[in-house]
Amino acid sequence: xxxxxxxxxxxTVKWKLWLEHDxxxxxxxxxxxxxxxxxxxxxxxxxxxxLGMSYRYAWGVIREIEKKLGARLIETxxxxxxxxxxxRVTELGHRLMRIFARVSEQFERVAGETSExxx
Amino acid sequence: xxxxxxxxxxxTVKWKLWLEHDxxxxxxxxxxxxxxxxxxxxxxxxxxxxLGMSYRYAWGVIREIEKKLGARLIETxxxxxxxxxxxRVTELGHRLMRIFARVSEQFERVAGETSExxx
Numbered sequence: 001x002x003x004x005x006x007x008x009x010x011x012t013v014k015w016k017l018w019l020e021h022d023x024x025x026x027x028x029x030x031x032x033x034x035x036x037x038x039x040x041x042x043x044x045x046x047x048x049x050x051l052g053m054s055y056r057y058a059w060g061v062i063r064e065i066e067k068k069l070g071a072r073l074i075e076t077x078x079x080x081x082x083x084x085x086x087x088r089v090t091e092l093g094h095r096l097m098r099i100f101a102r103v104s105e106q107f108e109r110v111a112g113e114t115s116e117x118x119x
Numbered sequence: 120x121x122x123x124x125x126x127x128x129x130x131t132v133k134w135k136l137w138l139e140h141d142x143x144x145x146x147x148x149x150x151x152x153x154x155x156x157x158x159x160x161x162x163x164x165x166x167x168x169x170l171g172m173s174y175r176y177a178w179g180v181i182r183e184i185e186k187k188l189g190a191r192l193i194e195t196x197x198x199x200x201x202x203x204x205x206x207r208v209t210e211l212g213h214r215l216m217r218i219f220a221r222v223s224e225q226f227e228r229v230a231g232e233t234s235e236x237x238x
Contacts, residue, residue: 004211007140007188011215013222014144016135021126025133069126092123096130099233103132106229114222 013111017103019096026068032100034058038074039089039097047087132230136222138215145187151219153177157193158208158216166206 019027037047038058048058062073073093077086089097138146156166157177167177181192192212196205208216 003190004214007190007211008214010141011145011218012139012142013218014137014139015222015226018133020131020133022129023131026130071122071126092126095123095127099130099132103134103229103233107134107226110222110225110229114218 013114015107015111017100017107019099021069024068026065027096027100029100029104031061031065031073032097032104034061035073035089035093035097038087039094042086042088044074044076044087132233134226134230136219136226138218140188143187145184146215146219148219148223150180150184150192151216151223153180154192154208154212154216157206158213161205161207163193163195163206 018025033051037050038044041047044059045055048055066072071092072090075088075090137144152170156169157163160166163178164174167174185192190211191209194207194209
């Protein structure tokens with residue numbers, strides 16, 4: 001294998017993806033992971049715990065985005081059962097998750113294909 | 120249009136792409152633009168000028184990558200004509216350009232499609 005070929009094989013395609021609103025950064029992988037964890041666990045506490053974050057940090061990330069957008073991504077409610085309460089990802093939150101996940105998957109595919117067939 | 124819909128329409132998908140070699144950043148949009156300009160003009164001086172950069176800066180960016188990879192991206196030669204000399208992008212340089220351009224085009228397409236049909 002020539003030097004150029006071996007260099008070529010040690011290359012990886014890397015990328016970062018985010019969403020902007022009116023030209024300002026609003027939503028990246030961190031926020032996506034938090035919403036996903038809240039959506040799956042049904043509470044911010046458990047969602048944050050699953051990601052190894054504090055409740056305060058996770059909630060702070062989401063609150064920051066909500067302020068920028070002027071709309072809620074998560075709605076909390078008091079529950080009737082023991083330990084009660086819970087959180088629900090809003091329709092807007094789900095939209096952002098869908099956009100982020102769809103583009104990520106396609107970027108992943110493109111980057112993966114490129115790593116396989118270098119030229 | 121609901122608030123959520125209008126937010127959704129003001130969102131743009133943004134991304135950054137780069138290549139890593141053995142886990143280290145080596146090649147991004149800046150380097151791509153420099154190689155492209157050198158390739159098209161045939162000299163580093165004119166290539167840099169076209170991009171509004173100094174010769175020194177453009178050449179510095181490329182030299183840095185060459186050091187990391189231990190291989191040349193640009194080869195210079197003394198010309199015989201007036202003002203002589205010129206620069207040529209190596210086969211490795213062309214490979215990096217091709218990978219970067221191919222992935223960029225596909226990312227652009229994915230991001231564009233997503234911006235059109237939000238859900």
